[in-house]
Amino acid sequence: MIGVPKDADVELDIRLEAVMEGVLVTGTARAPLRGECARCLEPVVSETEVGFQELFFYSADEAAEGDSILDGELLDLESTFRDAVVLTLPLSPVCSEDCTGLCVECGVRLADAEPGHKHEVVDARWAKLQGLIPEHNNDQES
Ligand SMILES: [Zn+2]
Ligand SMILES: [Zn+2]
Numbered sequence: 001m002i003g004v005p006k007d008a009d010v011e012l013d014i015r016l017e018a019v020m021e022g023v024l025v026t027g028t029a030r031a032p033l034r035g036e037c038a039r040c041l042e043p044v045v046s047e048t049e050v051g052f053q054e055l056f057f058y059s060a061d062e063a064a065e066g067d068s069i070l071d072g073e074l075l076d077l078e079s080t081f082r083d084a085v086v087l088t089l090p091l092s093p094v095c096s097e098d099c100t101g102l103c104v105e106c107g108v109r110l111a112d113a114e115p116g117h118k119h120e121v122v123d124a125r126w127a128k129l130q131g132l133i134p135e136h137n138n139d140q141e142s
Contacts, residue, residue, distance in 0.1 A: 002033055002090065003034070004034075005033075008031055009031075009032070010031040012029050013028045013030075014027030022058045022062075023058075023070060025054050025077065027052060029081050030048070031048055031081075032047050033047055037099055039094055040095060044094070044095050048089070050087075050088050052083075052084040054080040056075050058070055099111065103117060
């Protein structure tokens with residue numbers, strides 16, 4: 001429903017600390033979000049800011065399964081960032097907290113419709129009868 005667009009600019013603010021086993025990265029990332037309102041399907045544009053902390057080990061010998069390891073002098077923050085962002089994403093993003101969604105009858109977006117938008121609901125039994133009544137308008141001969 002919502003996510004960080006491909007090729008989005010992600011602002012990073014990170015601090016690196018050398019520790020015994022590796023490099024501890026602490027930071028925040030800010031990224032744009034694009035998605036669709038779960039209620040009315042309008043585009044939703046927002047942004048997320050996440051904090052993360054990850055220890056990058058100098059060597060695989062000291063790291064456990066799933067730990068991050070320094071690649072030479074490179075830190076690959078992508079999966080760290082992705083994991084952090086995923087946790088912040090709303091399951092049902094909405095364009096606004098009070099979004100009223102779509103009309104169940106005609107699908108119009110209620111925020112765009114006239115106030116009190118509703119439909120005359122014709123009782124199914126009457127609808128049937130209406131079709132059965134013949135029209136006599138043209139029966140009279142002069
Ligand atoms: Zn909406
Ligand atoms: Zn409607």
